[in-house]
Amino acid sequence: MAETVSTSSENPSRRDFIYIATGAAGVVGAGLYAWPLIDQMNPAADTKALSTTEVDLSSVEEGQQIIVKWQGKPVFVRHRTQKEIDEARAVDITTLRDPATDEQRLVVNGEGKYEPQYLIMIGICTHLGCVPIGNNAGDYDGWFCPCHGSHYDTAGRIRKGPAPKNLVLPPYQYLNDTLVKIG
Amino acid sequence: MSGYPGYDPKSGFEKWLDARLPIIRLGYDTFIFPTPRNLNYWWTFGGILAVILMSQIITGIILAMHYVPHVDLAFDSVQHIKRDVNFGWMLQPMHAVGASMMFLAVYIHMFRGIYYGSYKSPREVLWIVGVVIYLLMMATGFMGYVLPWGQMSFWGATVITNLFSAFPLIGESITQWLWGGFAVDDPTLNRFFSLHFVLPFAILGLVILHVWALHVPGNNNPTGVSVKNVDKDTLPFHPYYTVKDGFAIVVFLMVFVAFVFFMPDALNHPDNYIRANPLVTPPHIVPEWYYLPFYAMLRAVPNKLGGVITMFGAIAVLFVLPWLDTSKVRSMRYRPLAKLFFIIFVLACVGLGWAGAKSPTDLVFVTGTDAATGAPTGLSFLWFARILTLYYYAFFVVILPVLGLVEKPKDRPESIEKSVLKSAPKEA
Ligand code: HEM
Ligand code: FES
Numbered sequence: 001m002a003e004t005v006s007t008s009s010e011n012p013s014r015r016d017f018i019y020i021a022t023g024a025a026g027v028v029g030a031g032l033y034a035w036p037l038i039d040q041m042n043p044a045a046d047t048k049a050l051s052t053t054e055v056d057l058s059s060v061e062e063g064q065q066i067i068v069k070w071q072g073k074p075v076f077v078r079h080r081t082q083k084e085i086d087e088a089r090a091v092d093i094t095t096l097r098d099p100a101t102d103e104q105r106l107v108v109n110g111e112g113k114y115e116p117q118y119l120i121m122i123g124i125c126t127h128l129g130c131v132p133i134g135n136n137a138g139d140y141d142g143w144f145c146p147c148h149g150s151h152y153d154t155a156g157r158i159r160k161g162p163a164p165k166n167l168v169l170p171p172y173q174y175l176n177d178t179l180v181k182i183g
Numbered sequence: 184m185s186g187y188p189g190y191d192p193k194s195g196f197e198k199w200l201d202a203r204l205p206i207i208r209l210g211y212d213t214f215i216f217p218t219p220r221n222l223n224y225w226w227t228f229g230g231i232l233a234v235i236l237m238s239q240i241i242t243g244i245i246l247a248m249h250y251v252p253h254v255d256l257a258f259d260s261v262q263h264i265k266r267d268v269n270f271g272w273m274l275q276p277m278h279a280v281g282a283s284m285m286f287l288a289v290y291i292h293m294f295r296g297i298y299y300g301s302y303k304s305p306r307e308v309l310w311i312v313g314v315v316i317y318l319l320m321m322a323t324g325f326m327g328y329v330l331p332w333g334q335m336s337f338w339g340a341t342v343i344t345n346l347f348s349a350f351p352l353i354g355e356s357i358t359q360w361l362w363g364g365f366a367v368d369d370p371t372l373n374r375f376f377s378l379h380f381v382l383p384f385a386i387l388g389l390v391i392l393h394v395w396a397l398h399v400p401g402n403n404n405p406t407g408v409s410v411k412n413v414d415k416d417t418l419p420f421h422p423y424y425t426v427k428d429g430f431a432i433v434v435f436l437m438v439f440v441a442f443v444f445f446m447p448d449a450l451n452h453p454d455n456y457i458r459a460n461p462l463v464t465p466p467h468i469v470p471e472w473y474y475l476p477f478y479a480m481l482r483a484v485p486n487k488l489g490g491v492i493t494m495f496g497a498i499a500v501l502f503v504l505p506w507l508d509t510s511k512v513r514s515m516r517y518r519p520l521a522k523l524f525f526i527i528f529v530l531a532c533v534g535l536g537w538a539g540a541k542s543p544t545d546l547v548f549v550t551g552t553d554a555a556t557g558a559p560t561g562l563s564f565l566w567f568a569r570i571l572t573l574y575y576y577a578f579f580v581v582i583l584p585v586l587g588l589v590e591k592p593k594d595r596p597e598s599i600e601k602s603v604l605k606s607a608p609k610e611a
Contacts, residue, residue, distance in 0.1 A: 038360075041374065047364045067462050072366035074462045123462075124366075127487060129345035130338065130464040146466045147342065148482055149543065164487050 052183035054175070057118050065134045067123060070182045074123035074131050075170055076143075076156075077180075084154035085116050087141055097158050098166045105155045105166070109174035120180065121156045122170050127163035143167070187217055187419065213394075217417035218424050219404035221603045225299075226402070226424075227431030228292040234432050235285045235439075236390065240383050242278040250330065252376035254369045257332035258458045276447035282324050283450045284439050286473035289317060297504075298525055300513030301403040307505040309396040314501045316389045319382055321474070321498075326379040328471055332372065333455030338468045340367045340375070346481075349491040366461060406602045407513025408595055416599035467542065475539030476532050480575070482543055483568040493572065500579045507579055509587030517593040521586050528578045531571045538568035 053070040055077055060066050065078040080088075088102040105121075106114050123131050130147035138144030139160060140153035150161030157166040172182040190211040192198045201208055249268050251260040264271040293313070296302055302310035329340045344361045348354040363370030401410060401417075410416045418424070442449060450472060454465045470478050477494050484490035500507075515522045543565035550561040596602035 041360050041363055043359060043362075043364045044370065047368075047370065069462065072364055072368045072461065127345075128342040129348075130342065130468070131462060132464075146464060147338075147468055162482070162485055162487055162490065 052181055055120075055180045055182065056178060057115075057180060058178040060118075062117070063135075067131075068182070070122075070170060075182060076119070076121050076123040076134060076167075078119045078121075078134065080117050080119055080154060084136075084141065088153060088155035088157075091153065091155075091157075098164070100155070100157060100166055102155045105157070105169065107169075107172060107174070109177065115174075115177075118180075119154075119156060120170065120172055120182070121167040124168070125150055125163055126158065126165040126168065127161070132167070187215060187413070190215075213398070214419075214421040214425070216398060216420040217401065217410070217413050218420045219402050219410060219416060219599050220418045220423075221404050221406065221599050222402065222424065222427070223405055224427075224431055225291070225295040225405075227428045228288045228295065230428035231288045231432055231435045232285065232292060233390065234436075235281055235288060236383065236386065239278060239281050239285065240387070242274050242281065243380070243383065245274055246278055247376075247380060250376075252330070252373050254332060254372055254459070257330060257372060261331040273443065276443045280439065280442045280447060280450060282327060283471070283473065284435070284442075285320065286324065288435070289320065290473075293317070294529060297528075298515050298522075299403055299405060300407050300508070300510070300515065302505045303508065303513050304505070305400040306396075306403060309393065309400070310505060311502055312389055312393045312396055314498070316386055316393060317501075318498065319386050319389065323379060323382040323386065324471065324473065326375040326382070329372065329375050330379060331455060332459045334457045334459055334465050335452045335455040335468065337367060337459035337461065338464055339470055340371065342468065343470075344371075346491050346494075349488040351488070368461075403513060404599060405514060405516065406596055406599060407516070408597075408599055408602070411598050412600070469540055472536065472540075475537075476535035477539070479535040479539035479564075479568040480572045482539075483565065483572045497572075497575060500576070504579060504583075508583040509585075510583075510590065510592070511587070512592045512595065514595075517595050518586070518590055519593065520590045521583070524578060524582050524586070527574065531574045531578070535568060535571045535575065538564045538571065543568070 051071055053068055053075070055066075055068055055075075057077065057079070060077055060079040062079050063081050065076055067074045067076060069075070085102070088105075093099045093101055102116065103114060105119065106116060107120075109115055123134075125132050125145040125147065127145065127148055127150050130145050132138075132143035132145040132150070132152060134143050136142065136154075138151035140151050142154045142156060142159075143152040144150070145152075145161065145163065148162050150163035151159050152163075152167055153159050155166075158164070170182050172180050175181050190201075190208040192201045192207070197207060200206070246264060249260065249264045249271070251257060261275065264275045266272070268274075296310065296313070325339070325343060329336045344358055344367060347357040347361065350357065359365065361371070362368065363374060452469065454468075457465075469475070477497060480497055481490045481494045484493050510518065510521065512518055515525055541564040543563065545564050546559060546561040547564060547567045548561050549559045552558065553560050
């Protein structure tokens with residue numbers, strides 16, 4: 001009994017060290033255990049692999065929009081009319097909530113040229129994820145989201161309503177003049 | 184304590200068991216529990232909730248025997264339950280309507296708590312456990328509604344999971360983690376099914392804590408006056424309140440079955456009978472009625488993150504309510520001003536629900552017409568929701584703290600017994 005007391009009072013720091021080291025190892029262990037349990041919910045390898053879609057732009061008539069599915073999300077492919085392009089370019093971008101020129105909303109083709117008639121965007125409202133209605137809907141002739149009333153213009157830029165950002169552009173590239181690979 | 188002698192094992196077996204696993208004693212102490220003699224029918228909703236929770240668990244386990252959590256099969260499997268499974272036409276609505284009934288009962292239960300000051304010392308933990316149960320119920324109900332995989336299921340899931348994308352930097356990662364992909368899809372449906380199955384059991388566990396936390400201080404009562412003399416102020420829970428609760432449960436179940444048998448779809452949305460389509464959003468998406476007030480708050484704020492914070496804050500504020508209310512008087516029966524503000528609060532909540540069901544640009548009432556366009560002008564539901572949201576918060580963070588300091592309460596009865604026996608004999 002006396003011996004125990006003297007041991008602990010002589011070496012308090014050694015005891016504390018073991019105590020803290022055990023605790024720390026326990027915390028690290030718990031973290032290592034928890035991470036797989038959490039990470040399993042992230043997109044699985046096969047989900048991530050389903051990540052490219054090809055679109056033939058020649059099938060989209062002027063003034064028309066098609067919706068293709070990419071990674072489970074709708075992607076708008078719009079063949080814009082000259083009027084829409086002019087409208088998009090007439091805007092003073094300093095007045096925009098998420099400033100971007102019309103060209104920044106496009107991607108150059110294989111020859112380094114823009115194809116301003118084709119606008120390709122992820123068709124998901126940047127507010128809470130609904131699919132906006134297209135074909136010159138809303139106050140700015142572009143898209144209108146029915147869920148909480150966001151208006152996007154003919155370049156898919158947010159103009160009015162609760163959404164904070166322009167419609168997002170997916171990564172894509174022109175394989176030739178009319179064939180596009182999304183993803 | 185003469186009315187409550189405690190458990191006295193009679194038979195040899197009871198004595199033997201009591202020394203090893205005092206489970207009969209536990210049941211006895213739970214049911215032969217001193218309960219204020221003046222509880223009114225607002226106190227029956229706890230028992231009602233317990234009954235519906237059991238019903239949800241039983242019908243849920245049964246539905247899970249026939250339901251298929253897969254994007255291609257879920258919608259049809261629910262139709263299969265409703266049309267082909269024996270008694271499925273009854274069991275499926277029992278579960279779907281049961282969810283609504285549970286929220287109806289929980290809202291009444293919570294308003295009761297606020298009116299009678301049941302969250303005040305010494306019942307703060309009891310109240311907080313209740314708020315956690317409510318949060319879990321919201322999560323469970325939301326995930327359950329996704330399972331039939333109709334249009335409202337899908338788009339409700341999309342909008343609600345996107346709420347988390349409002350958080351700066353980590354928002355996007357959180358939503359992808361919730362989805363298990365890049366949009367609401369099969370992985371999302373599967374995990375929602377798993378969680379929807381298990382959360383009610385977590386709720387059950389919390390209900391046990393809730394009842395435990397109730398049995399330490401005992402029930403509050405309509406006067407808010409604490410029990411002073413157990414013999415005079417209380418009655419044993421059984422048989423007095425088992426009978427009163429039982430009667431209320433039967434009446435409540437009559438409302439419940441009226442829905443199940445005669446209008447099983449009245450509380451559902453017609454669009455949920457359209458198969459989920461990830462490429463088309465229905466023109467007017469609305470959540471289940473029990474989330475509408477929060478949905479109205481979300482839309483009342485023009486900023487995305489601001490809306491999300493306002494909505495979650497409306498529930499978070501309930502956690503600190505016991506410390507916001509500065510009045511020492513529990514029951515609003517004796518607080519004329521608080522009572523008035525409480526009534527307005529209930530109306531504000533109902534009004535928010537109404538606003539949540541409407542499009543923000545619709546008008547509550549028309550005051551005139553726009554000179555230029557000829558369109559009617561007036562109070563829009565957007566502004567209506569903004570005013571009511573402001574009142575909702577003001578009630579908790581301004582009115583209740585200030586009233587406690589300035590209001591002069593009415594005289595309270597000396598004891599629970601005196602309040603019941605108004606013309607009571609002096610001391611019999
Ligand atoms: C707190 C208790 C519960 C609530 C509030 C709740 C709520 C809901 C809701 C709102 C639905 C959608 C019904 C519809 O629109 O058709 C649903 C469906 C479902 N629930 Fe629950 N539930 C609860 C407990 C449970 C339990 C314990 C289980 C299983 C163990 C379960 C299994 C299911 C299944 C399989 C479905 C899909 C079939 C259907 O849509 O009818 N639920 N639940
Ligand atoms: S999701 Fe489009 S405005 Fe809210």
